Amino acid sequence: MEAERLLMTLLLGGIAIGCTLVLYPFFSAILWAGILTYTTWPAYDWVRHHARLGNMTAAGVMVGVVAVVVVLPLALAVPGGASDIDQLRHVVLDALQAGLPGAPAWLPGIPVVGPSLVNLWNTWAADLTSMVDFFRPYFGIAGEYLLAVLLGLANGVLLFLLALFVAFFFYAAGERLAATAVAILRRIAGAQADRLITVTGATIRGVVYGILGTALVQGILTTLGLWITGVPRALLLGVLAGGLSVLPIGAPAVWIPAALWLMTQGHVAWGIVLMIYGVVAVSGADSVIRPFFISRGAQLPFLLTMLGVLGGALAFGLLGVFVGPVLLGVGYTLAVEYARNNEVTPTV
Secondary structure (H helix, E strand, O other), X not given: OHHHHHHHHHHHHHHHHHXXXXXXXXXXXXXXXXXXXXXXXXXXXXXHHHOOOOHHHHHHXXXXXXXXXXXXXXXXXXXXXXXXXXXXXXXXXXXXXXXXXXXXXXXXXXXXOHHHHHHHHHHHHHOHHHHHXXXXXXXXXXXXXXXXXXXXXXXXXXXXXXXXXXXXXXXXXXXXXXXXXXXXXXXXXXXXXXXXXXXXXXXXXXXXXXXXXXXXXXXXXXXXXXHHHOOOOXXXXXXXXXXXXXXXXXXXXXXXXXXXXXXXXXOHHHHHHHHHHHHHHHHHHHHHHHHHHHHHHOOXXXXXXXXXXXXXXXHHOOOHHHHHHHHHHHHXXXXXXXXXXOOOOOOO
């Protein structure tokens, strides 16, 4: 009997390892599909019942809606045609011909390095080729980094399409999959299974809603601020700010350069207004929205969220920005739950 159990254990372990190796290349897409399906299941259920659609049809509708929600803002943000591209080219050429303005009056007041910065600035203002020569050694590094970013984005797009494909089947068979997962968890965790399911679900929804809600609000607020202050291509930059808001660098990577650009163009007042608006409204939204949603699921430390975003991106690519915080959030919450209820014991 013991030999049979050992053989059965080895057999099941080998099958589990084999399944893991087969699915490993698609692990990020499958996780994202599961997170997407779970967080949007109330909307899927509403569409299915109110529109009286079958599971497959409702799943197709949800996948189509998600694809439109992601693709449509990008389609609206990109240049609308040859005229936009030509206008952008003229802006760049005019800026190069005009050169840099003289060093600002406050620059010499910087301790120690002020005079050196003034000389360097005035040298670049007199001859842009000297500035190009200064940065030439870094062009190769910048090019490699840009290529890596483009490859990562391309890989992220492919994984996103794969995740939508997997999500279609998760929607269609979601109830059966959920029942199976609950039955397995109840067998492992016993009486605490329902509590763990509730906490895990709240954590997943809180983290995802916090990340996406912050990105949406910061993108809208940034677009509004850029449009009011007269920055060109406000919608494109707003979409970029919304995408960057899921990363630790955040939307300031967009509105700070925009404010400085306004100041260099002679619109100092508008630049100051945009700077204040960015600090108070755009960055302030991150301090309110993200903690509000995440705290509804679990009290997650900011460091954990930041490490989840960075580690997820390194481990799983673009989709890891969402997968990483969710995994760390669930793990942290379950650890806290286990510490509070140390009577939880496996019942296998």
